[in-house]
Structure formats: structure tokens, C-alpha cells
Amino acid sequence: xxxxxxxxxxxxxxxxxxxxxxxxxxxxxxxxxxxxxxxxxxxxxxxxxxxxxxxxxxxxxxxxxxxxxxxxxxxxxxxxxxxxxxxxxxxxxxxxxxxxxxxxxxxxxxxxxxxxxxxxxxxxxxxxxxxxxxxxxxxxxxxxxxxxxxxxxxxxxxxxxxxxxxxxxxxxxxxxxxxxxxxxxxxxxxxxxxxxxxxxxxxxxxxxxxxxxxxxxxxxxxxxxxxxxxxxxxxxxxxxxxxxxxxxxxxxxxxxxxxxxxxxxxxx
Numbered sequence: 618x619x620x621x622x623x624x625x626x627x628x629x630x631x632x633x634x635x636x637x638x639x640x641x642x643x644x645x646x647x648x649x650x651x652x653x654x655x656x657x658x659x660x661x662x663x664x665x666x667x668x669x670x671x672x673x674x675x676x677x678x679x680x681x682x683x684x685x686x687x688x689x690x691x692x693x694x695x696x697x698x699x700x701x702x703x704x705x706x707x708x709x710x711x712x713x714x715x716x717x718x719x720x721x722x723x724x725x726x727x728x729x730x731x732x733x734x735x736x737x738x739x740x741x742x743x744x745x746x747x748x749x750x751x752x753x754x755x756x757x758x759x760x761x762x763x764x765x766x767x768x769x770x771x772x773x774x775x776x777x778x779x780x781x782x783x784x785x786x787x788x789x790x791x792x793x794x795x796x797x798x799x800x801x802x803x804x805x806x807x808x809x810x811x812x813x814x815x816x817x818x819x820x821x822x823x824x825x826x827x828x829x830x831x832x833x834x835x836x837x838x839x840x841x842x843x844x845x846x847x848x849x850x851x852x853x854x855x856x857x858x859x860x861x862x863x864x865x866x867x868x869x870x871x872x873x874x875x876x877x878x879x880x881x882x883x884x885x
Contacts, residue, residue: 618833618847618852618853619852619853619872620854620856621853621854621856621872622857622861622876623857624857625857625858625859626822627664628857629821629855629856630667630668633664633665633668633817633819633855634665634669634672635668637654637665638672640749640750640815641683646682648682650682651682651683651684651720651745651746652682652684653684653742653745653747653748653749654683654686654748654749654751655685655687655750655752655753655810656706656710656752657687657688658689658706661754661755661819662752662819663709665819666710673713673714680720681715684720685720686738686748686805688702688753688804688805688810689724689802689803689804690702690703690726690802690803692726692727692799692801692802692803693799694726694799700791701726702723703723722741726799731776731803732776735776738774738805747814749813749815750815750816750817751813751815752817753817753818755818755819755820755832755843756828757786757824757825757827758782759832759840759844760842761810761845762805762807762810763777763779763802764806764807764842765779765780765783766839766840766841766842768806768842769806769808770811770837770839772806772808773805773806773808773809774803774805775803775804775806776801777801777802777803777804778800779798779799779800784798811848815851815852816846817853817854818853819856820832820860821860822857822859822860823860825856826861826862826863826864827863829854829860829863831844832844832846832847
């Protein structure tokens with residue numbers, strides 16, 4: 618597992634966007650061989666999405682041959698609802714790039730058969746050739762997608778009942794009214810994410826410091842689901858200085874030195 622420490626959210630967003638763009642360009646996707654990208658919602662990826670949009674408008678990158686699969690969606694609210702993840706993705710990313718609509722995949726939280734919707738989502742990922750790079754955020758409690766503490770580390774896409782803490786935390790987006798917050802969601806599983814050929818987790822802000830510490834310095838645990846990244850052959854964490862506040866000094870020093878050595882090797 619690689620940990621990269623950047624100055625702030627803006628620098629994290631620029632680095633991650635540069636990395637994704639390089640991956641896509643090196644892959645050289647075509648209509649018959651698309652690059653498959655897993656995507657999150659939330660505040661963490663917004664600097665990355667903003668930078669990708671900027672670079673697209675400069676002509677640096679096209680998304681014509683990109684297929685995307687989003688992590689999750691609430692059950693029971695319209696796609697047009699301002700708090701739906703469909704709405705979030707189109708407003709903050711898809712409406713500003715050239716990705717064909719048929720290449721965008723987001724779970725349907727209003728499907729008549731939710732279990733079947735989850736099975737079909739897994740099948741669609743498989744039929745697309747698997748996910749090349751899964752971009753992720755992380756919750757304060759270490760959840761990844763909507764796999765909250767206690768989730769199986771081999772879980773697949775499924776219907777998930779949300780815990781009280783998540784409902785209470787998200788109520789700020791629903792007029793602070795708990796009764797308006799969906800109590801269920803569809804989410805890719807931890808196992809689904811781990812199947813990706815590469816997983817990149819963005820962790821920014823002091824409020825994520827405890828989660829980063831548990832994910833990096835503690836063992837793999839279902840109580841901190843994102844800690845499973847330790848088991849991935851191509852796992853990367855990109856964080857800002859604020860998120861490192863609970864890491865040991867020697868941990869921060871170690872990962873910063875690794876990055877410096879890697880840069881020197883690239884130059885030489």
C-alpha cells in the first residue's frame with residue numbers, strides 16, 4: 618500500500634486528476650476496449666472532479682471511451698432529488714465532460730427488485746471487463762462506499778440498511794430532519810472494490826485523521842472496512858497534511874521519504 622501526503626485538498630485533487638489522466642492516456646482506450654473507472658460521491662472527490670473538468674476543457678483528456686460505475690445510491694428517492702447520487706454526479710461531473718450517457722452506470726434505488734438490480738450491477742461490471750481503477754473516499758468511521766463498520770470484507774453489491782450514525786450525519790443534507798433521510802441504500806461491496814485492478818482512496822481533512830490512522834497503522838478489520846486496502850496489490854492512499862495528524866511521526870516520515878526516493882529514481 619502506497620501513501621502519498623500532499624499539502625491540502627487542492628493539491629490532492631490535482632495529483633489524483635493527473636494520475637487518472639495518465640492512466641487513461643497510457644491505456645489508450647477505444648470503443649472496443651474502454652477504460653473502466655469506479656467513482657464515489659461526497660466532498661472528498663470534488664477537487665479531483667473539478668480538476669478533471671478543467672483538464673477536459675483544455676483538451677487534455679476525453680471521456681468518450683470511458684465507462685463508469687458509481688459506488689452507491691439511496692433507496693427510495695427520485696434520481697432528480699438534489700441529494701440523490703445521480704443528481705450529484707451529473708451536476709458535479711458528468712454534465713461537464715464528453716462521456717456518453719450509456720457509459721454511465723449508477724445503481725437504481727427505485728428498481729422494482731432491488732436484489733436483482735444489485736446482481737445485474739455486478740454482472741455489468743464483469744461484462745465491462747472489470748474496473749481498472751476505483752476512486753474512493755472514506756467516512757470518519759472508516760466506511761468505504763456504504764460499507765459501514767461491521768460489513769463483510771468479501772461483500773458484493775447489495776441492499777444495505779444504514780446505521781443511526783450515518784442517518785444522523787446525513788440529516789444535515791435533509792433539513793436536519795431524520796425522517797427525511799433514506800434508511801437504506803444500494804452499495805457496491807468491499808469485495809467488489811477489491812476486485813478492481815487498482816484502488817485509490819482520497820482522505821482529506823482533520824476529521825478523517827482517526828480513520829487514516831486505523832487504515833494505515835492498525836491491522837485489517839471489518840470495524841474499519843477501508844483497512845482492507847492493505848491487502849490490495851495496487852492500493853494507493855492520497856491524503857493531505859491535516860488528515861495525518863493522528864499518524865505516528867515515524868509513519869509520516871517513512872512515507873514522505875519513500876515518495877522522495879521514488880521521485881529521485883524517476884529523474885535518474
